[in-house]
Amino acid sequence: MPTLFPLSPQMSYHERRADSIGFFSNGGAEPMGRLGQQLVRDDRKALIEALTRAYADEWYAHYNYFFVSKTISGPDSPAVSQVLRRKSDRALIHAERLAERIIALGGAPVPKLTDLSKDATDKPFKLPDNVRDIDGALKAVLDAERTSIRTYRALSEKIREKDSVTQALAVELFREAVEGEEEIERLLGEPAPEMDGR
Known part of the structure; x- marks a missing residue:
């Protein structure tokens, strides 16, 4: 504009x-220049769809982490809340970077927040009923981090040797998701099994 x-x-x-x-x-x-677009032309639509899914997931992560940071209670909640606020801020930065890449490839980010659910990974963020169950909340966050690991690993492999710029972004976000998983596992005190989303 x-x-x-x-x-x-x-x-x-x-x-x-x-x-x-x-x-x-x-x-x-x-949008990328003509040569840049030609290099990814055959895969551009699928690439934009994959980036849009990751973009929607990061918006959900931003909101969910922020929500949990404000609603958990208990003796350890201030420290955990601070970690989750930082993770929420980081997810918003990820969404911004993904949006920029979507635009560079000739696409457009999801225009309405209400439409994000159509593009996001179909996996619910399962919070415990009790807001004092900090471990339960952390396990939900951990599950979301593991979804990010799978998303960015798949994206990186999909575009290997096709789009170096997007691959570099995917590898960086993959690394951050792996570090995020390690951080939450440390807070939990042990590796947690994956949740089934039910």
Whole structure:
């Protein structure tokens, strides 16, 4: 979206062109150049779908971690809440980076929050009924981290040698998800089995 201010007469042609396509107002994300798009052309639609799924998952992680951080109670809740707030913030940053990559590939992020469920991984975030059950809440977070590990590993393997930029992003987010799993397992004191989502 172009800026709301009139274009300055001192702006160069390229600056005016960049402003008219919204380069300055969306953090620099814009569709890739012609060669970049040709290199991923055959797989672009599937790649955008995979990135959109990860984008929707990160939005859910952002909300779920934030919600848990505000609702858990008990003696250990302040420390756990702080960890979850940090994880919530990190998930939002991940969503932003995924959105930028989706745009660069010629796609668009999900326009409405209410539509995220159509694109997200079909796995519920299962919280315990008792807000004092911190271990139960952490196990739900751990399950979400493991979903991220699977998502980013699959994405990285899918695009190997096809799109180096997206693969680098997927590998970085995979690494962060692995570190997140380790952090939650440390808080729990032992590796936890995967939840079945029921």
